[in-house]
Amino acid sequence: MNMALNFDWLTNLLAILFVVACLYDARYDEYGTLTLSAAVMGLVVMAIEVFLKPAFDMSL
Incomplete structure (x- = not known):
């Protein structure tokens, strides 16, 4: 259960995706849609x- 509530790996993955999207958008995309979607x-x-x-932690 502790592994399922650990968001560190997902946050790191989204940070890497955000950097890749910024680099792609800087070269190919004039509107920055990938950067905006990664940020969202x-x-x-x-x-x-x-x-x-916190709700999951209280329920345990």
Whole structure:
């Protein structure tokens, strides 16, 4: 159960994806859609970690 509530690996993966999206967008995409989508995914993961993890911890 502790492994399922560990968001560190997902946060690191999204940080790498964000850097790759920034590099791709700087070269090929004029609107920055990949950078924006990677940033939104990072915010969603952080929101899940902040709001849902304490509820899981209290239930254990």
